Amino acid sequence: MALSDSSKQSLIPSFLYSSSAKTLPFSHLLSHSHEPAVSQPPMFSNRSQSAATAAGGSFVIPAPSEPSRKIEMYTPAFYAACTAGGILSCGLTHMAVTPLDLVKCNMQIDPTKYKSISSGFGVLLKEQGVRGFFRGWVPTLLGYSAQGACKFGFYEFFKKYYSDLAGPEYAAKYKTLIYLAGSASAEVIADIALCPFEAVKVRVQTQPGFARGLSDGLPKFVRSEGALGLYKGLVPLWGRQIPYTMMKFASFETIVEMIYKYSIPQPKDQCSKSLQLGVSFAGGYVAGVFCAIVSHPADNLVSFLNNAKGATVGDAVKKLGLWGLFTRGLPLRIVMIGTLTGAQWGIYDAFKVFVGLPTTGGVTPAPAAATPTTELAKV
Incomplete structure (x- = not known):
């Protein structure tokens, strides 16, 4: 029984006659048959090919479509993606733990109450x-x-910049120093962006009736202490955040490398994305515990100085005492910062995976061994 034209057409995959498909003549492919190609399973049988040829016109197949455009490492698009990931990871997580932060700040300011x-x-x-x-x-x-944008974006920039200055051999040998230097450099910039918001936040949280939020709190703060008053806590903020961030990034990179090296029996690039993100969260949580301990005295100072007009570091030490400076509110901050840091690394790396980038950290490859030619050249 003869088949109608429409029946013939239905035997052919739709992309062969779709007007929107990019196609190449079959004869063009035959002319390049001498070129090596990757073997793939046929998309349809020989019978279908014969039917397609008999249907009239030249046989065509679609041109191979390019994969979705991936972001190249260390390009402007790469740093923009890291900046966006930093915004999401820091902004959302800090906002989510506002109740914990509120109680912590008040415990630091008014421990009697x-x-x-x-x-x-x-x-x-x-x-x-x-x-x-x-x-x-x-x-x-x-x-x-704002802080997360600068923290993560500039960290990736400075890590690459310092690695290039050191060269492949020294970058691998002193990688922890590069992590520390890169994170410290990034945090100096990040805290300049954070400081005005932090000043208003502490005042709103610890002085009921001062303001409802940022819209009325910021102008009121400026009228009271001037625009420079917004940066009164910058040096203590650096004292809190720079050690915190150095610990956060260097310990995270080290912990993640150790997890992949000693706990997972296969290379990172062979692990599933869900496993890699789990490693990021675990490494971030442990790093957060260390961060909280290292940065806690400065955190007490920041809360004290931003709460009291005209207060000094000496006033804070006198009122809180050295023991209180190191311990007041610490258990809550360990829980808060551990969870916060783990979630930040999880969100940050999840965003990187979403845009086609690898997760952060892993086993650092050893520097390439010198070739015989290179050895002869040295002689």
Whole structure:
């Protein structure tokens, strides 16, 4: 029984006669048959090919489509993607833990009233209701988004820059120093972006009635202490954030490398993306615990100075004492920063995977061994 034209056409995959498909003549492919090609399973049988040829016209197949455009490493697009990932990871996570941050700041400022974590939440709930737990979330979101953009974007830039200055051999040998230098350089810039928002956030969170949030708190703060007052806590902020970030990045890179080297029996590039992201979160959480311990004294100073007009570091040490400077609010901050840092690395690397980039960290390849030719040249 003869087949109609429409029946013949239905036997052929739709991309062969779709007007939108990019196609190449079959004869053109035959003329290049001497070129090596990767063997692939046929898309259709010989019978279908014969039917297609008999249907009239030259036989055509689609030109191979290019894979989705991937971001090349260390290009402007790469650094832009890292910046965007930093915005998401820092802004969202800090905003999510605003209740914990609120209790921590009040415990640091008024330990008599906020004696513990549980009583602190109870006092806030009684005096300000559930809405009070998220007081200051806007300056938190905006401030830490700006900080995250600079922190992660400039870290990737400085890590590459310092590695290039050192050269392949010394970059591999002193990689931890490069992580430390790159993260410290990035954090100096990041804190300049964060400082004004941090000043307003602390004042809003620790002085009920000062302001509802950023929109009215920022102008009120400037009228009270001037524009430079927004940067009164910059040096203590550097004292808190630079050690924190150095620990955050260097320990994370080291922990992730050790996980892939000693705990996972296959190379990183053979692991599933979900496993890689799990490693990122675990490495980030452990790194966060170290970060909280290292940076906690400076965190107490930042809270104290931004809460009291005209206060100095000496005033803070006198009132809190050295022991209180190192320990007041520390257990809560360990829980908060550990969770925060783990989530930040998870979100950051998830975004990198989403845009086609590899996750951060892994086993550093050894420098290439010198070839015999190179050895002869040295002689």
